[in-house]
Amino acid sequence: MSEAVETSYGALKVMEEGEFAGWRFWEGDPFETRSGPFFYRREDDGSYVSAFRAEDRHMNGGGSMHGGCMMTFADFALFAIATDALAGDHAVTLNLSGDFLGPIASSALVEARGEVTRGGGKTIFVRGTVTGDGKPALSFSGIIRRLSKR
Template sequence: MTETITEYGYGNAVECADGEFTGWHHWNYDPFETRSGPFFMRREDDGSYLSAFRAEQRHMNGAGSMHGGCLMTFADFALFAIATDELGGANAVTMNLSSDFLGAVPVGALVEARGEVTRGGGKTIFVRGLITADGNPALSFTGIIRKFSKR
């Protein structure tokens, strides 16, 4: 996968230059997310952010469906993608992430997350979203992000 670093709308993100997610962005400074994904994001025409990745065998559990931990890791990624504008490049951490599993995700599915900031404007940002697999609901989530200053 060819990549270039860009600061266009995503802070310090990497733009994918080839493959299925050409033109999409991802963060490459989180070792766990990088090993789990990579997960990709892009700004939609309406200004919202869409996150996505392709389900692979390595994402599956023993029963052959996507591991719940993988879905929640993706939800955490999507939380920050959805809140990109509200974050304004600030460092932040997840204070809370709650989810409800709605359906199985098979190998090969296009996994997407969409959502909205329900409250922002300060150091605490509230987000809700929905993850789908090939358009079918897989996980709903809500989260709270807390901005912080570098020490």
């Protein structure tokens, strides 16, 4: 990994090899690292896409991705989608809700895309969709709150 941007809550890094070479990820968030790792990048149209590869450890007892895993990924995606609105500021999740639309199997490419529906101030509203191999699995919306600089 290279191109690290250090913050008080971790380091933004870029993967150098593998399936997600060139994608960014946060190193230093113990829960997120253990849950994912999750990655994001800017698309040619200026939007952001988040992704990870589903593994057996992400599945529930029924053999589909655990809903908690999908929601954890959606929480990560909130911040990726809002990258430009955040302008480098730290923020926290105020609200996250989701509607489960379908299953995700192990080995699927899991992606999240969305949009900021209202931003620019301290409160940023985001909505998006998580897919597994291109099929809708979770519709989500969230509110994040920019924190004041100390």
